[in-house]
Amino acid sequence: MLPLFAFFGLFQGPAPAYKNLAPAQFSKAMSQKGVLLLDVRRPDEFAGGHLPGAVNIDVTAPDFAQRVAALDKTRPTYVYCRSGARSTRAANQLTQAGFVHISNLIGGVLEWPEKLVR
Template sequence: MLGKLLKLLGGSRGATYQTIRSGELQEILKNDQRAQLLDVRSPGEFQSGHIPKARNINVMTPKFKNQLQGLDKSKTYYVYCRSGMRSAKACKIMAKEGFEQVNNLRGGIMGWNGKVV
C-alpha cells in the first residue's frame, strides 16, 4: 500500500512533491522574495505570457535533466505549465533528482489566470 502511494506521489521513497492552488502561490510570492518559480512550457508558450519572475526550462526537451543540474536543490520550487500535467511530470523528475521542496501549481497558468479552478 505504501509503495503505491509513494509511486503516485513521485516514484520512490523521498521523491515526492506537493500540489498547491494559485491563491496559495500568490500569497507565497507576496511574502517570499526568494521563491523559485519555474515555467516548464515551451519557449514559445513562455514568450506568450508567464508569471512574473518565472524561469523557463522546457520539460519536454531531452536537456531538461541537464538544466536542472544548474539549480540549487536546497531551495523551494514552484513549478507550472499550461494546465498542470507537464509540471507534474517535471515535479516527479525533480523529486527523483533530489530536489526536496517541489510544488506543482494546480491548474497551471490557466488556474493562475482564473480560467480553471
C-alpha cells in the same frame, strides 16, 4: 487475497514528494524571498505570457535534466505549466533529481487568476 483496504481502493500508493497548490496558495507561497519559479512550458508558450520572475526550462526538451541539475536543489521550487500535466511530470523529475521543496500549480496558467507578463 487482497487486503480489505486495497480491495476498496483506499490504498493509493505513496504520496508525491511535492505539494500540489491551488492558485491562491501558489501565489502566496511564490512571493516569498529566495524561491525559484520554474515555467516548464515550451519557449513560445513562455513568450506568450508567464508568471513574473519565472525561469523557463521546457520539460519536454532533451536537456531538461541537465539544465535543472545546475539549479540549487535546496531552494523552494515552484513549478507550473499550461494545465498542470507537464508541471506534474517536472515535479516528479525534480524529486528524483534531489530537489527538496517542490510545489506544483494545480490547473496551471489556465487557472491562474492574475495577469501574465511578457
